[in-house]
Amino acid sequence: MGSASSTLTQYDIEDVQEHCNNLFSQQEIVSLYKRFCQLDRTAKGFISADEFLSVPEFAVNPLSQRLLKMVDGLNFKDFVVFLSAFNPKASMPQKIELIFKVYDSDYNGKVTFKDIMEVLRDLSGSFMSDKQIEDVLIKVMQEAGYNKDSSLLLDDFVKILDHPGLKMEVEVPVD
Amino acid sequence: MWKEGSVASLVAIQTSVFWNEHQPPFRKRKDVYAGALKGCRNRYKQVCSLEIFQKVFSTGSLFWLQLLNATGWKMSKLKSSNLELDLDRPNIEDYLHTDSIQEPLGKLRLRDLLDISPTLREAGGAIVDDSFTRCFKSNPPEPWNWNVYLFPLWCLGVVVRYGILFPVRVLILTLGWIIFLSCYIPVHLLLKGHDKLRKRLERALVELICSFFVASWTGVVKYHGPRPCARPKQVFVANHTSMIDFIILEQMTAFAVIMQKHPGWVGLLQSTILESVGCIWFNRSESKDREIVARKLREHVEGPDNNPLLIFPEGTCVNNHYTVMFKKGAFELGSTVCPIAIKYNKIFVDAFWNSRKQSFTTHLLQLMTSWAVVCDVWYLEPQNMKPGETPIEFAERVRGIISARAGIKKVPWDGYLKYSRPSPKHRERKQQAFAESVLRRLEDK
Numbered sequence: 001m002g003s004a005s006s007t008l009t010q011y012d013i014e015d016v017q018e019h020c021n022n023l024f025s026q027q028e029i030v031s032l033y034k035r036f037c038q039l040d041r042t043a044k045g046f047i048s049a050d051e052f053l054s055v056p057e058f059a060v061n062p063l064s065q066r067l068l069k070m071v072d073g074l075n076f077k078d079f080v081v082f083l084s085a086f087n088p089k090a091s092m093p094q095k096i097e098l099i100f101k102v103y104d105s106d107y108n109g110k111v112t113f114k115d116i117m118e119v120l121r122d123l124s125g126s127f128m129s130d131k132q133i134e135d136v137l138i139k140v141m142q143e144a145g146y147n148k149d150s151s152l153l154l155d156d157f158v159k160i161l162d163h164p165g166l167k168m169e170v171e172v173p174v175d
Numbered sequence: 176m177w178k179e180g181s182v183a184s185l186v187a188i189q190t191s192v193f194w195n196e197h198q199p200p201f202r203k204r205k206d207v208y209a210g211a212l213k214g215c216r217n218r219y220k221q222v223c224s225l226e227i228f229q230k231v232f233s234t235g236s237l238f239w240l241q242l243l244n245a246t247g248w249k250m251s252k253l254k255s256s257n258l259e260l261d262l263d264r265p266n267i268e269d270y271l272h273t274d275s276i277q278e279p280l281g282k283l284r285l286r287d288l289l290d291i292s293p294t295l296r297e298a299g300g301a302i303v304d305d306s307f308t309r310c311f312k313s314n315p316p317e318p319w320n321w322n323v324y325l326f327p328l329w330c331l332g333v334v335v336r337y338g339i340l341f342p343v344r345v346l347i348l349t350l351g352w353i354i355f356l357s358c359y360i361p362v363h364l365l366l367k368g369h370d371k372l373r374k375r376l377e378r379a380l381v382e383l384i385c386s387f388f389v390a391s392w393t394g395v396v397k398y399h400g401p402r403p404c405a406r407p408k409q410v411f412v413a414n415h416t417s418m419i420d421f422i423i424l425e426q427m428t429a430f431a432v433i434m435q436k437h438p439g440w441v442g443l444l445q446s447t448i449l450e451s452v453g454c455i456w457f458n459r460s461e462s463k464d465r466e467i468v469a470r471k472l473r474e475h476v477e478g479p480d481n482n483p484l485l486i487f488p489e490g491t492c493v494n495n496h497y498t499v500m501f502k503k504g505a506f507e508l509g510s511t512v513c514p515i516a517i518k519y520n521k522i523f524v525d526a527f528w529n530s531r532k533q534s535f536t537t538h539l540l541q542l543m544t545s546w547a548v549v550c551d552v553w554y555l556e557p558q559n560m561k562p563g564e565t566p567i568e569f570a571e572r573v574r575g576i577i578s579a580r581a582g583i584k585k586v587p588w589d590g591y592l593k594y595s596r597p598s599p600k601h602r603e604r605k606q607q608a609f610a611e612s613v614l615r616r617l618e619d620k
Contacts (some may be wrong), residue, residue: 008468024367035303038312041531055308056592062599062609063294071302086299119291124613125606136617137288144285160286168292170299 008033020084028172029080046073062123066102074166086170093158095168100157110151111142113137283616294605307588310497313529336544344391344543351387355380363451377451378429378482384448385426388419392539393547395523396423400554403428403513407479409557410472412505413515414577415487416495417533418516419529419542423552430485431475433457435466441535453482469504476510487513488570491590494527495519498578499590501570506560513557514573516581520549531593553580 013026021081024032039047039055044096049072053059061067084090103111103119120133138148144160147154154162359380366373387394403411410431413420418441421432431453436442445454455475457468475481487499495518510577519526524545528538542548555576560569578585589597 031302038308039302052302053596055301055305056597056601057305057307057589058298060605061294061301062602062606063291063298067295068300074560083299083303086296086303095292099289099295100290102295103289116289120288123188123291123294123606124610125603127603127610128609128614132614136613139617140283140285140288146285149533157289161290162260163286164293166290168296168299170303174306 016077016080020081022088022171023084023089024080025174027174031174032080032083033076033173036079046075047079048072061127063102063119066105066119066122069105070101083170083172086168088169088171092162092166095166096158096161098168099155099161100154103157106122109154112151113141113148189558216288219296230430247511247617251298266575267490281616282619283613287616288613306497307499307592309530310493310586310588311593312494312530313525313527313532336546340393340546341544345391348387348391351384351391355384355387359448374451374480379427381448382426383451385422385550388422389548391428392419392542392545394423395547395549397550398427398552398554402555403430403483407474409483410476410508410510410511411483411485411511411513411515412488412501412507412573412577413485413517414495414498414581414583415489415492416517416519417492417526417538419526419528419539419548420487421485423517423550425484429482431455431482432485432487433472437535438536439536465504468537472504473508476508489590491593492528492530494525494529495521495581495583495587497584498574499586499588501574503566506570506573507566509560511557511559512569513571513581514554514555514577516551516553516577518551518581518583520551522548523549526550555580 013029016024016029017024036047037043039051041051044061049068052068052071053064058064071079074082081132082098085094100111101107102113105115116137117130117133119128120128120137120163124133141147141150262562265577282373359377362373362376362380366376411424413424421434423429424430425432429452431454432449434445434449434457436445436456436458445456453475455468455471456462472484472486475484486505488503488505489499490502491499493499524547526542526548528535533541558573558576560566564572
């Protein structure tokens with residue numbers, strides 16, 4: 001699609017729409033493009049980590065570093081695909097897949113005990129000691145039928161997390 | 176008689192401004208609908224005419240609002256502003272009330288620990304839209320869906336603005352500078368002994384040159400409220416959209432202002448002419464500067480002969496739809512705070528100076544080639560710190576008064592986040608809330 005400052009034609013929109021399985025409407029894609037161009041201040045065609053961190057709401061998020069690894073350097077098409085997991089119309093497996101990817105930082109398809117501990121450490125900061133996190137995690141994993149050495153796959157995540165209370169919806173503002 | 180005249184001029188300006196709003200398609204970026212021309216001609220026509228209809232209708236309704244306002248009728252807010260308000264509310268509450276997130280009851284399970292969806296949702300929401308970046312968004316030029324009859328009229332508008340208005344304005348400004356300098360330099364050099372007289376003359380001359388500046392952009396400024404008077408122990412605070420805020424206020428009263436030292440010709444003006452009005456300089460990047468500046472502020476406020484002090488507590492230019500948090504420096508001087516609210520009418524020109532995108536010279540040139548700069552200035556009731564109020568609470572209260580008067584929204588962010596990252600304590604607050612809820616639920620059996 002070229003650099004971010006290039007045009008967004010009808011063909012481009014339809015291409016992006018296809019790529020994200022028609023989850024976003026054409027107007028939403030136009031809005032997202034405006035937002036992409038707004039964040040990509042130097043018109044490189046992708047948003048750098050620094051530019052993401054210039055959004056204070058994103059920078060104060062405990063999981064910002066993990067998400068940065070996933071969104072850093074994405075072009076617009078992949079940016080929309082990434083955000084499609086937050087669409088209200090996205091399927092539950094798609095949302096859980098995003099959560100899985102956040103945990104699976106080395107992209108080997110498995111989430112180990114250590115991976116979960118690292119995420120919990122990000123979320124709780126200095127307010128929980130490593131020992132406390134480990135104890136809590138061992139306890140709940142045992143209750144769910146896993147132990148310290150088991151590694152969870154995507155199917156396990158779907159089994160654990162699939163419940164109607166899981167809401168991860170972000171509305172794209174359309175002017 | 177005056178009202179009819181103003182209505183007539185409003186009609187003239189409104190119609191001509193409708194043209195100004197729309198920029199030429201001589202830009203590299205084609206808009207979406209122009210690209211659709213390649214694919215579906217019918218769709219383009221349908222969309223294009225709908226867009227034009229909406230534009231005309233919305234401009235038309237704004238026009239009626241202006242007209243009725245001018246004739247003294249009260250109008251309720253336009254629907255669009257309500258929509259914007261709803262969009263804003265979720266973001267602010269998310270930030271401010273982190274401890275009001277509903278705590279699911281029950282035993283802690285693996286599912287609850289692994290479920291990071293609320294945090295991810297906040298991050299996703301921040302990527303898609305955030306209240307801080309919105310404060311600094313300048314009005315993007317609308318794509319001009321031009322037809323056969325609109326384009327020539329727009330061209331005529333450009334010719335008038337660049338060919339007639341701009342040279343006249345440059346002429347007025349040059350004239351103003353000549354008059355100003357020919358009076359100021361003698362007064363400054365010759366009346367060294369008679370300080371009181373010199374100060375009075377210099378004040379009048381600064382007000383004069385500011386009036387010339389305002390005339391050079393055809394500034395239509397309506398001042399409401401009692402004019403500021405020079406008394407000790409009082410400071411004036413205002414919301415900040417551009418450096419022209421200072422010029423607009425200065426034309427009415429010669430304030431001493433506290434500003435960031437700028438490079439170039441602006442800096443030259445600052446160090447020569449504004450020095451005589453008693454301005455104070457600071458440097459954003461120097462942290463030690465703060466104590467020195469605080470001391471200078473206090474000294475200025477206490478001096479009975481000094482010009483009234485004007486401070487822009489936001490610390491940075493904001494796009495006049497929002498206010499960012501006020502810095503408490505102006506509110507801990509122990510003096511009365513007189514709020515001033517400034518609101519620009521965006522139809523005429525977007526007066527927001529996006530210092531990241533354009534230099535001040537470009538900004539001035541943009542103003543001088545627009546039709547008019549229309550704004551309202553309200554001088555509001557002086558406020559004192561209530562007993563038991565902290566300076567930060569006082570600052571927030573005054574910000575609330577200014578935002579309410581100008582009809583703009585408040586945002587709980589510090590303006591300096593434009594230049595730096597947020598402090599870790601915001602993240603720590605979230606982390607603490609998470610940790611506490613996990614530990615608490617662990618104990619519930």
